[in-house]
Amino acid sequence: MKKIAPWFRAWASCLMVLGSGMAWAQNTGRVFIQGSEVNLRARPSDKAEVVTKVPIATECQRLADAAKGWVRLKCGEVEGFTLKSLVGADKPSFDKLLAQAQDTKASTQVRYDAATRAATLDPKNDKALELLADLFFESAFEQLDKETMKGGPPEAVFIKREYSRALDRKRSLEESFIWELEKIEYDWHQLRFRRGGFRGSFVSAMFRDGLLFVYSGFISPNAGKGKFGKELDEFGVNIKLRTSSAASETLKLALQKGARPPDTRDDKYSDTKEEYAGMPALSPEAFRLFRSLSPLWYLLQGKKGERHVDQYCGMISGILLRTDIHRRAVMVVGSIYDYGDDPPRVMRVTDVSKNGSSYQLQLLPDGAKQLVALLAWPTEEPNVGRWGGLRMFIDGGDYAVANAKGIQIKDNGCTSNLGQ
Incomplete structure (x- = not known):
């Protein structure tokens, strides 16, 4: 998982650094907590044990200053240390914080911090919660822009439009994207698009397993490699950022408003046979290795120097390696184009x-015991790999990668080239 972005860490840690214009407390006396929720620690160090968490606007007694910008407090019956920047002489005002969050001249981060504290002060205020959700996504889109400017390859995933039994038709592009994101157990899901709607950038925030998972990137409907009809059969999704962290109760309330509820149908995973609730994900290293391989392999016939691929009634035998948005992988073995009456075998x-x-x-x-597929790659023959261990599904042997040139497809006298 990619290192958590600074904007994401801000709300996860719940330590909101305040502006310089507030009134600071004196060395001792009454002070108020200014952050949405502040950690009171056993020692003046951000690595020290957290003895308690203190919510915004709590009145505490300031006991003494400590080194490096820390202060010792007594909040109720508990004593501990926190940063001086997280306490102040004035009790936080909901109206002032909401006004600051609405100030479009301020930076998104300043507005986001203010909205977080305002919504924490009044978690039943719909306006504050809606503003917090909007600024959360605005921060995420800004972070996506920054990461994009840094360069580096995104994580590309291709999504195929499938027929939906529930809809009794093929899913649209947007329905296919949402289906891909939500083919996992989750509590709720917020998805937003920017710059061109579905054909632009996106941020997906999904709460599951007690954590908030945020994916952001770009959709490229024109990058599909499937057969073209009124809509593409396949389109590309480039994921630039992935983050996961615990979310504050306030942020969960804000993002859950208007979010997509979970799909609780009993047949949720019946549309495609390879999907099921407990699908395993690859480790980061295994995922890197899997993605380093060519995604498409054609079963070769003939000897070296006389290679060709057989096509029968539009069907070509081979191996397809596919990943989904959640870093799960499948191997499709058998007919990789027109399935006809002989559908391929899909294995996780x-x-x-x-x-x-x-x-x-x-x-x-x-319904089978775990198997092992072996691939020798590269080999002494350019663009040709040797797959083994799949005899019960397809003949083992030599396979050409999809971009191999000069290898013929033979079909009842019709000849075409791979890699065009």
């Missing part, structure tokens, strides 16, 4: 390892 990939030029993929087929 649970792990990937490498030893020299040999890859080992742990597979979990439906």
Whole structure:
């Protein structure tokens, strides 16, 4: 998982640094907590044990200053240390904080901090919660812009439009994207688009397993590689940022308003046979290895120097390696285009390892014991790899990567080239 972005850490830690214009407390006396929720620690260090958490506007007794900008407080019956910047002589005002959050001349981060504290003061105020949610996404889009300017390759995923039994038709592009995001157990999901709507950038915030998962990136409907009809059969999603962290109760309240509820249908995973509730995700290293391989392999016939691929009634045998947005992987073995009456076998990939030029993929087929697929790549023959361990599904042997040139597809006398 990518390192948590600064804007994301801000609300997760719940320590909001205040502006310089507030009135600071004297060395001793009454003070008020200014951050939305402040950690009171056993020692003046951000690595010290947290003895209690103190909410905004709590009145405390300031006992003494400590080194490096820390102060010792007594809040109720508990004593501890926190940063001087998180306490002040004036009790926080909801109206002032809301006004600051609405000030479009201020930076998004300043407005976001103010909205967080205002909503924490009055968690039943719909205006404050809506503003907090809007500024959360605005911060996320700004962070996406910054990461994009830094460069570096995004994480590309292709999503195929599938037929939906529930809708009795093929899903639209946007429905397919949402389905891909939500084919996992979750509590609620907020999804927003910017710059061109569905064809622009997006931020997805999904709460599951007690954490808030945020994905952000870009959608490229024109980057699809499937067969073209009125809409593309396949489109690209480039994920630039992934973050996960615990969320404050206030932020959860804000993001849950207007969010998509979970799909609780019993047949939620029945539309595509390879999907199920407990789908395993690859480790970061296994995911990197899996993505380093060509996603499409054609089963070769003939000897070296006389290679060709057989096509029968539009069907071509091969292997397709596919990942989803949640870093889960599958291997599709069999007919990789027109399935006809002989659909391919779909197996979940649970792990990937490498030893020299040999890859080992742990597979979990439906109703079968775990299998191991072996790939020798690269080999002495350019653009050709050797797959093994799949005899019960497809003949083992030599396979050409999808971008191989000069290898013919033979189909009842019709000839075309791969890699065009």
